[in-house]
Amino acid sequence: MLPPISHPRRDPNAWSENAEEFYPERFIGSNIDLQGHHFELLPFGSGRRGCPGLQMGMTTVYSIVDQLVHCFNWELPSGVNAKDIDMTxxxxxxxxxxxHLYAKPTYRLS
Ligand code: HEM
Structure with a gap:
């Protein structure tokens, strides 16, 4: 297995100095979409060989994440601080x- 390395798309010249930071707010007000038009963000590839399952993929991702957030409270294991999470x-x-990310779900809809 290859050693973990920083992703080349985390180029501060394409983003900003905080390219390595988890900062989803960077997309607020931006015209960057997932359709393959913007090379900064290509989770489904681009062009004629781009992923034909984009809509189904996004529907599935939204549905799963929505249910995880709606149905459970999430905690880190005791002693683990949010800033110590290894995002490599x-x-x-x-x-x-x-x-692996370890998180403790507690069912909240009972
Ligand atoms: C979040 C979910 C998904 C992601 C991130 C994803 C991502 C990708 C990527 C990066 C490619 C390569 C595109 C390229 O070479 O430029 C691809 C190709 C492909 N994907 Fe997906 N995909 C997802 C879901 C799906 C689903 C749900 C289906 C079908 C039901 C699907 C069917 C395909 C097919 C058939 C190709 C090959 C297209 C070709 O080579 O012409 N994908 N996908």
Whole structure:
């Protein structure tokens, strides 16, 4: 397995000095979309070989994340601080975490 490395798309010249920071607010007011028109963000590829399952993929992602957030309260294991979470990525065809994220769900709809 390759060692985790920083992703080349985290280029401060394309984004800003906080390119490495988890800062989703950077997309507020931006015209960058997921359709493959903007090379900063290409989760589904681009052009004629781009992913034909984009709509189904996004519907699935929204549905799963919505249910996880709606049905559970989430906590970090005791002793783990949010700023200590290891966000290192495993650079590959798709980019997963290098190390597992542990979080404790508690069902909240009983
Ligand atoms: C979040 C979910 C998904 C992501 C992130 C994703 C991402 C991708 C990416 C990056 C490619 C390569 C595009 C390229 O080479 O430029 C691709 C291709 C493809 N995807 Fe998806 N995909 C997702 C869901 C789906 C679903 C739900 C389907 C079908 C039901 C699907 C079917 C395909 C097919 C058939 C290709 C090959 C297209 C071709 O080579 O002409 N994908 N996908």
């Amino acid at each position: 990525e495993n650079f590959s065809l798709s980019m997963g975490r290098a190390n």
